[in-house]
Amino acid sequence: MSNVFKGVEPLVVKSKISVPYHWWAGETASAFFIKLRDEQKISGTWCAACKKLFLPPRKTCPLCFSAQIEWKTVQPVGTVTAFTVVRRQLAAMPRKAPVIYAMIKIDGTETGLLHILDEVKPGDVKIGMRVEAKFAEVRKATIFDIEYFRPAR
Ligand SMILES: [Zn+2]
Numbered sequence: 001m002s003n004v005f006k007g008v009e010p011l012v013v014k015s016k017i018s019v020p021y022h023w024w025a026g027e028t029a030s031a032f033f034i035k036l037r038d039e040q041k042i043s044g045t046w047c048a049a050c051k052k053l054f055l056p057p058r059k060t061c062p063l064c065f066s067a068q069i070e071w072k073t074v075q076p077v078g079t080v081t082a083f084t085v086v087r088r089q090l091a092a093m094p095r096k097a098p099v100i101y102a103m104i105k106i107d108g109t110e111t112g113l114l115h116i117l118d119e120v121k122p123g124d125v126k127i128g129m130r131v132e133a134k135f136a137e138v139r140k141a142t143i144f145d146i147e148y149f150r151p152a153r
Contacts (some may be wrong), residue, residue: 001114002073006053013042017108020084024092026059027059028045028046028057028058028059029057031071032056032057033056033141033142033143033145034141036139036141036145036146037075037140037141037145038139040056040135040139040145041073042073042074042076042106042146043055043072043073043074043131044056044057044071044072044074044106045057045058045059045070045071045072046060046069046070046071046072046108047061047063047064047066047068047069048068049061049064049066049068050063050064050066050072051111052110053072053074053108053110054108054109054110054111055074055106055109055111055113056111057071059068059117059147060124067073072108074106074107074109075088075106075107075108076106076109076132076133076135076146077106077107077130077131077132077133077152078104078105078106078107078113078127078130078149079104079107079108079128079129079130079131080102080103080104080117080125080126081103081104081105081112081127081128082102082112082130083100083101083102083117083125083127084097084100084101084142085098085100085101085122085125086098086099086100086101094116094141094144095116096120099116100116100117100118100120100122100125101114101116101117101131102114102115102117102149103116104131104149105122109140115143115146115148115149116148116149117131117148117149117150118134118148118149118150119134119148119150119151120149120150120151129137129151130151130152131149131150131151131152132149132150132151132152132153133146133148133149134146134147134148135147
């Protein structure tokens, strides 16, 4: 090893890099997000063998691994099964704090969908609260095509 740098203090350069990227969402996520964007419909995947509907949708059944899944549209209503309130503004947050993140079990499904709750005060959110999706006016085939969930009317 060379002694050229012996005694030289390490120089730290501070900078930022930008790495634009694109990737294919995959067959299952593409079908889910396109239906959400174009039809404002939430759909999950049904395993006939297990008699369970999964949302977010899965390419194969996570229980029996069967690839014999069928798409089913669900009503955009469900129940809050867990939630948290983030009061500190963080760079990655999609909106201004406080933000209520909730796990929502859409009616008829077996799994939870993590999303934002709005039109309710943080102190008024309850486990078991019935909520409905509020779809975004401008949809871009992302999970934010559901702008947020709100108390069911
Ligand atoms: Zn199954």
